[in-house]
Amino acid sequence: MEVIGSGYQAAFMVPTELLAVQHYEHLLELLEKIDLECKPSIALLTGSTSAKQSRIIRQGLVSGQISMIIGTHSLIAESVEFSSLRIAVVDEQHRFGVIQRGRFNSKVIHIL
Numbered sequence: 001m002e003v004i005g006s007g008y009q010a011a012f013m014v015p016t017e018l019l020a021v022q023h024y025e026h027l028l029e030l031l032e033k034i035d036l037e038c039k040p041s042i043a044l045l046t047g048s049t050s051a052k053q054s055r056i057i058r059q060g061l062v063s064g065q066i067s068m069i070i071g072t073h074s075l076i077a078e079s080v081e082f083s084s085l086r087i088a089v090v091d092e093q094h095r096f097g098v099i100q101r102g103r104f105n106s107k108v109i110h111i112l
Contacts, residue, residue: 004040004067008086012070017046019091024070040067045074 003010014020024044031039043057043066054074060066064083069075 001040003086006086008084009061009064009066009082010068011075011082011085011088012068012091013075013088014070014072014091017048017072020044020046020070020072023091027068027070041065042068042070045069045071045080047072047074049074 012023014023021044024042027042031042041060043060045054045057049057057066057069058080061069061080061082074080
């Protein structure tokens, strides 16, 4: 929330679609309980996301309209770009290869 509140984006990559959906739904429930003036826009991107919905989500990430994305390996596809990704969390990172994690990290803005 601190990263998002500072105007950046956050991403959370998990190894299975079931986990992605569970995290997404849980996060939506948490946000419903929090009293925020401007709630962040959150999206779910997995391999079974329709082509049309995937295109809408990718456009939202590039424009910065989507603050947080939760998904599977779909997040590391070349077609997925971010306007200002600041933090990327990989759940169960041992289930992803070094190359996959590297692709995800290359999308993060590094500020020194």
